[in-house]
Amino acid sequence: MNFYTDNPALKFQLSHPLMQKIVALRERNCSEKDKYDYAPQDFEDAVDNYDKVLEIIGEISGELIASNAESVDKEGPQVISSRVKYARGTQENHEALVQAGVYGMSLPREFGGLNFAMTPYVMSGEIVSRGDAGFANIWGLQDCAETIAEFADEEVKAEFLPRVTLGETCSMDLTEPDAGSDLQAVQLRATEKDGKWYLNGVKRFITNGDAQIKLVLARSEEGTVDARGLSYFVADNQFDHTIKVRRIENKLGIKGSPTCELVFTNTPAKLVGTRRLGLIKYVMSLMNGARLGVGAQSVGVSEAAYQEAINYANDRKQFGKAIIEFPAVYEMLSLMKAKLDASRALLYETTRFVDVYKAYEGIEQERKLTPEERAEYKEFSRLADAFTPLVKMFASEFANQNAYDSIQVHGGSGFMKDYACERIYRDARILTIYEGTTQLQVVAAIRYITTGSYLKKIREYEQMAIKPEFQNLRKRLISMTTLLESAVKRVDELKNQDYLDFQARRLVEMAGHIIMCYLLILDASRDDKDLFRKSAEVYLNYAEVEVRKNATFIKQFNPESLDVYR
Amino acid sequence: MSFNIVVLAKQVPDTHNVGKDAMKADGTVNRAALPAIFNPEDLNALEQALRIKDKFPGTTVSLLSMGPVRAAKILREGLYRGADKGYLLSGREFAGSDSLATSYALSCAIKKMGKVDMIICGRQAIDGDTAQTGPQVAEKMGFPQITYTEEILDVTKKAITVKRRVERGVEVLKGKLPIVITVNGTAAPCRPRNAKRLMKYKYAKTATERQTSGTDYIDEDHSYLILNEWGANDIDHDPKWLGLGGSPTKVKSIQSVVFTAKESKKITADDVEIEEMMKELIANHTIG
Numbered sequence: 113m114n115f116y117t118d119n120p121a122l123k124f125q126l127s128h129p130l131m132q133k134i135v136a137l138r139e140r141n142c143s144e145k146d147k148y149d150y151a152p153q154d155f156e157d158a159v160d161n162y163d164k165v166l167e168i169i170g171e172i173s174g175e176l177i178a179s180n181a182e183s184v185d186k187e188g189p190q191v192i193s194s195r196v197k198y199a200r201g202t203q204e205n206h207e208a209l210v211q212a213g214v215y216g217m218s219l220p221r222e223f224g225g226l227n228f229a230m231t232p233y234v235m236s237g238e239i240v241s242r243g244d245a246g247f248a249n250i251w252g253l254q255d256c257a258e259t260i261a262e263f264a265d266e267e268v269k270a271e272f273l274p275r276v277t278l279g280e281t282c283s284m285d286l287t288e289p290d291a292g293s294d295l296q297a298v299q300l301r302a303t304e305k306d307g308k309w310y311l312n313g314v315k316r317f318i319t320n321g322d323a324q325i326k327l328v329l330a331r332s333e334e335g336t337v338d339a340r341g342l343s344y345f346v347a348d349n350q351f352d353h354t355i356k357v358r359r360i361e362n363k364l365g366i367k368g369s370p371t372c373e374l375v376f377t378n379t380p381a382k383l384v385g386t387r388r389l390g391l392i393k394y395v396m397s398l399m400n401g402a403r404l405g406v407g408a409q410s411v412g413v414s415e416a417a418y419q420e421a422i423n424y425a426n427d428r429k430q431f432g433k434a435i436i437e438f439p440a441v442y443e444m445l446s447l448m449k450a451k452l453d454a455s456r457a458l459l460y461e462t463t464r465f466v467d468v469y470k471a472y473e474g475i476e477q478e479r480k481l482t483p484e485e486r487a488e489y490k491e492f493s494r495l496a497d498a499f500t501p502l503v504k505m506f507a508s509e510f511a512n513q514n515a516y517d518s519i520q521v522h523g524g525s526g527f528m529k530d531y532a533c534e535r536i537y538r539d540a541r542i543l544t545i546y547e548g549t550t551q552l553q554v555v556a557a558i559r560y561i562t563t564g565s566y567l568k569k570i571r572e573y574e575q576m577a578i579k580p581e582f583q584n585l586r587k588r589l590i591s592m593t594t595l596l597e598s599a600v601k602r603v604d605e606l607k608n609q610d611y612l613d614f615q616a617r618r619l620v621e622m623a624g625h626i627i628m629c630y631l632l633i634l635d636a637s638r639d640d641k642d643l644f645r646k647s648a649e650v651y652l653n654y655a656e657v658e659v660r661k662n663a664t665f666i667k668q669f670n671p672e673s674l675d676v677y678r
Numbered sequence: 679m680s681f682n683i684v685v686l687a688k689q690v691p692d693t694h695n696v697g698k699d700a701m702k703a704d705g706t707v708n709r710a711a712l713p714a715i716f717n718p719e720d721l722n723a724l725e726q727a728l729r730i731k732d733k734f735p736g737t738t739v740s741l742l743s744m745g746p747v748r749a750a751k752i753l754r755e756g757l758y759r760g761a762d763k764g765y766l767l768s769g770r771e772f773a774g775s776d777s778l779a780t781s782y783a784l785s786c787a788i789k790k791m792g793k794v795d796m797i798i799c800g801r802q803a804i805d806g807d808t809a810q811t812g813p814q815v816a817e818k819m820g821f822p823q824i825t826y827t828e829e830i831l832d833v834t835k836k837a838i839t840v841k842r843r844v845e846r847g848v849e850v851l852k853g854k855l856p857i858v859i860t861v862n863g864t865a866a867p868c869r870p871r872n873a874k875r876l877m878k879y880k881y882a883k884t885a886t887e888r889q890t891s892g893t894d895y896i897d898e899d900h901s902y903l904i905l906n907e908w909g910a911n912d913i914d915h916d917p918k919w920l921g922l923g924g925s926p927t928k929v930k931s932i933q934s935v936v937f938t939a940k941e942s943k944k945i946t947a948d949d950v951e952i953e954e955m956m957k958e959l960i961a962n963h964t965i966g
Binding site: 149150151152153160161164165168171172208211212213214226 | 869870871872873874875876877878880895900902
């Protein structure tokens with residue numbers, strides 16, 4: 113099995129028109145082709161590299177990671193004398209990816225990376241996650257290297273980045289017993305002595321907590337209590353054993369990914385970037401990347417859930433025929449597929465926004481941007497900020513819905529431990545929670561409702577060329593957009609923050625559904641293999657009712673009865 | 679310390695997914711209907727060679743394959759996984775070779791490649807299943823051989839120590855270099871293709887491929903992209919031992935056997951019955 117080549121919807125994303133721009137920016141017009149023997153010659157060569165390397169990752173995911181998933185889930189990691197020992201399968205997965213030379217996928221070549229755009233990197237996250245969502249965390253934490261590359265000084269970069277490409281793993285150590293969603297409350301102390309920093313304190317719920325390279329959020333400014341007293345550090349967890357793993361949490365799912373409680377005792381560390389900007393700037397940036405990562409992980413879980421369901425529904429016979437022949441079952445499956453395709457379309461649309469603005473960010477470190485470039489950078493950066501919470505929210509919610517339905521398609525067998533769908537169901541559950549709950553994604557997204565950013569983008573999609581066969585769908589979308597507009601107006605004109613927060617999820621959902629419908633129609637119009645036509649229609653049928661439902665709720669709700677819910 | 683290792687590799691039809699059209703009416707294999715892949719046990723062999731290279735960094739691993747031009751694909755595949763060089767032995771003169779003629783041609787090519795310390799290959803290819811080519815190469819080179827190898831445990835300047843799979847266990851053998859080693863499918867699987875190597879070598883081509891393809895980046899700075907392609911004229915040989923003429927094997931007929939479940943036997947899941955079944959399956963050579 114190859115989880116990349118068996119899924120043409122992935123390669124399709126590499127053919128998006130914006131890729132040309134992304135590659136040109138990322139590769140600075142292929143300026144490294146004579147410096148590195150693996151750098152691309154031109155645009156086609158770069159995309160061919162993406163394609164072929166994803167094929168390697170697809171093979172490792174389909175052959176090795178997926179087949180290890182069950183034993184890793186059973187075995188789990190262990191703590192042995194304050195260190196984490198991965199399950200055997202986890203170790204194998206990691207070693208294969210190290211040998212394949214794919215860690216550090218998006219890092220610059222000067223540090224041993226592949227300098228891939230975010231699009232293929234995010235795709236790798238989806239593919240790995242389809243094999244094993246828990247392992248996808250260990251793979252995805254190479255995001256930390258991205259943060260080091262972006263913000264740390266040259267010395268720190270040179271010390272740590274090449275090690276990531278050689279397979280040392282990372283962790284981002286943010287949360288503490290009293291600082292979860294509210295990271296301003298972080299207490300772990302960073303103290304400076306003779307020009308060196310030392311860390312002391314406790315971190316909790318740290319994914320892959322015993323990683324070699326750790327990014328730690330710590331209070332560097334004594335006496336402060338808020339975000340402005342926090343700085344970001346990198347600690348080398350390799351030789352001195354000053355970081356001890358106190359325990360590994362016993363979780364519902366993603367059991368292969370060790371979630372650790374850690375004790376830091378005089379751990380030497382190096383400052384990343386500027387003091388006091390730890391939470392305000394760096395963690396926020398890392399968090400956006402991590403949310404996109406969970407989006408990818410969620411789409412991978414959705415795909416796995418769908419694959420398990422469709423295979424079972426084709427094999428399983430009842431009343432003399434395969435159960436997929438029954439409307440109740442095929443409707444369920446087509447809706448699963450539609451949600452999967454919709455969240456994937458949103459994931460890669462968002463990733464392209466991130467790709468463009470990140471590339472400009474990199475260029476800005478080398479030279480001043482022209483006014484046009486600067487305008488574009490701003491535009492894409494704003495779009496990325498607006499779309500990232502949508503991806504995190506929808507992809508993770510759909511992954512859970514698909515995992516639920518996957519068990520439902522399996523009937524009684526799905527409730528037994530014999531089928532993979534029960535593990536997928538458990539693994540999916542964390543997705544709507546970590547890296548910011550769905551509720552917090554709504555908080556991040558609602559401002560783009562009230563400022564009209566989503567509506568503006570929706571109106572742009574409305575103007576784009578589509579195949580004539582989708583005209584009718586677009587008509588329906590235009591009236592759905594009118595519903596959104598009047599719902600936003602109705603809520604916004606009251607100028608009551610509490611009430612806006614109360615209706616926020618409904619409004620954000622309406623916008624998200626409409627955006628995903630457009631993306632599916634646009635993909636279906638661009639594609640000549642009929643990959644998305646059905647999903648475009650099925651999703652729109654579903655979304656239309658959802659949008660109307662939310663619109664009706666908002667229309668009929670008397671703001672004064674908010675107290676009933678308190 | 680470093681070694682020159684030649685890994686023999688064959689491109690074979692993928693017999694894992696044999697359909698109804700796998701055989702032609704005349705009883706020969708319908709190669710067009712089956713995807714061409716790197717013979718699985720040759721990949722195990724390549725891994726053993728690459729492990730020696732990991733331990734002794736100056737080591738050179740050269741991949742040698744005899745076959746049609748399209749077999750260059752597995753040479754590239756080998757380069758992606760860590761091999762240093764690729765050699766393709768190709769031409770009409772080699773057509774119709776059985777294992778005797780193949781091993782003769784291969785040994786002529788190896789002699790041309792210069793000093794060699796080890797020749798490592800898969801135990802057998804999944805299309806012919808003869809397991810003869812490796813041992814016959816050893817004979818023609820005048821090298822000792824160790825077959826059914828599961829792991830190369832140690833190599834010194836003079837000798838190699840290997841773990842060998844035998845019917846009811848393993849034995850550890852020591853052999854003198856230069857030597858031929860054939861590797862079992864139970865040995866460690868081959869490492870994956872490496873991303874950077876893939877991007878570096880994906881335009882590697884043989885001379886014939888260069889004539890027919892558009893993109894070509896081969897120049898002085900990129901000479902590593904050249905896959906050596908040798909015809910009969912490039913190797914020192916006696917024509918009567920090559921190709922069909924040099925092949926005494928005559929295929930009388932080939933049958934396409936389609937397995938169908940005719941009789942079934944039900945057993946319960948208790949240890950006694952399972953053990954009895956295993957004994958029966960071993961006795962009639964279904965397994966083991």
